[in-house]
Amino acid sequence: MLKLTFLGHACFLLEDNAHKVVIDPFLSGNPVAKTSPGDLKADFILLTHGHGDHLGDAIEIAKKNDATIISNFELAYFCSQKGVKKTAGLHIGGGSSFPFGSLKLTIAHHGSTLGNELAYGGNPVGFIVRMGGKTVYHSGDTGLFLDMKLIGELDKIDVALLPIGGYFTMDVNDAARAVDFLRPRKVVPMHYSTFDLIKADPNDFARKTKHYGAECIILKPGESHTLE
Numbered sequence: 379m380l381k382l383t384f385l386g387h388a389c390f391l392l393e394d395n396a397h398k399v400v401i402d403p404f405l406s407g408n409p410v411a412k413t414s415p416g417d418l419k420a421d422f423i424l425l426t427h428g429h430g431d432h433l434g435d436a437i438e439i440a441k442k443n444d445a446t447i448i449s450n451f452e453l454a455y456f457c458s459q460k461g462v463k464k465t466a467g468l469h470i471g472g473g474s475s476f477p478f479g480s481l482k483l484t485i486a487h488h489g490s491t492l493g494n495e496l497a498y499g500g501n502p503v504g505f506i507v508r509m510g511g512k513t514v515y516h517s518g519d520t521g522l523f524l525d526m527k528l529i530g531e532l533d534k535i536d537v538a539l540l541p542i543g544g545y546f547t548m549d550v551n552d553a554a555r556a557v558d559f560l561r562p563r564k565v566v567p568m569h570y571s572t573f574d575l576i577k578a579d580p581n582d583f584a585r586k587t588k589h590y591g592a593e594c595i596i597l598k599p600g601e602s603h604t605l606e
């Protein structure tokens with residue numbers, strides 16, 4: 379069993395019976411988020427890249443919960459320099475086991491600075507997470523890339539979390555093509571309509587993904603979906 383809760387933008391909470399893993403906790407300053415960082419409990423925090431709308435409140439949440447931040451090497455090192463005690467800096471193509479299951483880092487075509495500093499944050503990544511007997515792919519911020527076919531071949535993806543907002547990432551049409559490449563059982567759109575620049579219609583995305591056999595689950599911030 380794996381419970382997936384959308385916390386707005388690219389932020390998701392993954393829970394099995396024993397562990398809480400949060401991805402890209404951008405909550406304060408997020409106009410659509412309903413959860414405050416002080417209320418969020420997490421054992422592990424996964425960061426796809428250092429942009430403010432992904433790093434978000436990760437450092438504060440990690441310190442408060444004694445949580446481990448998992449990211450690329452450069453961003454994990456940055457977090458440790460900011461006083462986070464437990465970090466794991468992996469890199470693209472690599473992975474590891476953790477108490478919640480395991481994960482692997484994938485490529486993502488995007489940029490990555492360190493928080494609000496215009497400093498090199500390593501390469502942005504996506505995550506394949508195995509937890510609660512399920513496989514989740516969070517692509518991070520990315521444009522469409524053909525290697526998504528390989529990602530879908532190597533792992534049977536139960537749910538893919540994909541940006542659809544355009545401007546900084548894939549739009550609805552490119553994200554629908556990503557579903558064609560990845561062939562997940564289910565797909566959840568993210569990274570849209572948080573701001574005017576990335577307005578998109580998730581129902582249009584749901585229509586476009588239908589031929590690829592994926593069930594599109596549209597979650598409003600705060601809503602959950604359980605994978606049995």
Ligand code: NI
Pocket residue numbers: 427429432488489519546
């Ligand atoms: Ni970004």
Ligand code: MN
Pocket residue numbers: 429431432519546569
């Ligand atoms: Mn972003």
